[in-house]
Amino acid sequence: SQTIHQWPATLVQPVGSPLSLECTVEGTSNPNLYWYRQAAGRGLQLLFYSVGIGQISSEVPQNLSASRPQDRQFILSSKKLLLSDSGFYLCAWDRSGGNTIYFGEGSWLTVV
Amino acid sequence: KQEVTQIPAALSVPEGENLVLNCSFTDSAIYNLQWFRQDPGKGLTSLLLIQSSQREQTSGRLNASLDKSSGRSTLYIAASQPGDSATYLCAASAGGTSYGKLTFGQGTILTVHP
Numbered sequence: 001s002q003t004i005h006q007w008p009a010t011l012v013q014p015v016g017s018p019l020s021l022e023c024t025v026e027g028t029s030n031p032n033l034y035w036y037r038q039a040a041g042r043g044l045q046l047l048f049y050s051v052g053i054g055q056i057s058s059e060v061p062q063n064l065s066a067s068r069p070q071d072r073q074f075i076l077s078s079k080k081l082l083l084s085d086s087g088f089y090l091c092a093w094d095r096s097g098g099n100t101i102y103f104g105e106g107s108w109l110t111v112v
Numbered sequence: 113k114q115e116v117t118q119i120p121a122a123l124s125v126p127e128g129e130n131l132v133l134n135c136s137f138t139d140s141a142i143y144n145l146q147w148f149r150q151d152p153g154k155g156l157t158s159l160l161l162i163q164s165s166q167r168e169q170t171s172g173r174l175n176a177s178l179d180k181s182s183g184r185s186t187l188y189i190a191a192s193q194p195g196d197s198a199t200y201l202c203a204a205s206a207g208g209t210s211y212g213k214l215t216f217g218q219g220t221i222l223t224v225h226p
Contacts, residue, residue, distance in 0.1 A: 034212050044201065044216040090155055094212040099144060101212040103155040
């Protein structure tokens with residue numbers, strides 16, 4: 001069966017510090033991968049998606065970047081965090097041509 | 113640009129009541145519409161997915177309908193239970209090469225009290 005892992009689950013970082021959130025998928029190959037953010041008082045917003053290794057599409061301008069160094073690994077990064085980067089970050093995957101999307105358990109980021 | 117709106121923002125009902133959650137979307141050219149459940153501080157669990165060619169889907173006590181022409185979907189929960197308490201999100205997919213590119217509503221926070 002397929003599983004998706006995200007870590008860390010909770011993170012408190014000072015403004016200006018770097019960020020790295022990691023997501024891995026097991027039990028499938030060549031998944032589409034997604035990073036979503038849920039900020040306080042706002043709905044889930046798609047940040048990045050990837051259809052293959054090294055292929056990253058950004059949906060909204062922001063202080064973050066994403067990378068896909070391996071087929072089932074998706075990383076969300078920042079060189080210098082802003083207060084507005086605080087939120088709940090969710091990684092997700094689905095199959096090309098498939099209908100069902102699977103979400104990870106999420107990572108809580110608080111920038112102080 | 114697709115926009116998804118959910119009404120009401122919050123709902124509190126006694127156990128056993130039947131209830132309806134509403135979702136509207138501005139662009140009717142959707143590939144599918146999904147309903148998710150989110151427990152506090154957790155990820156999302158898919159409840160029901162309706163293809164654009166379908167009118168409704170059912171799973172247990174849940175029934176979701178889709179009316180593309182009016183840009184609306186409803187989630188009907190029968191005989192609500194305290195365990196149904198959660199945030200319910202609807203999301204529209206435009207399809208294409210990545211079906212997981214979803215536009216979400218803000219969610220309806222449901223509380224079912226004993």
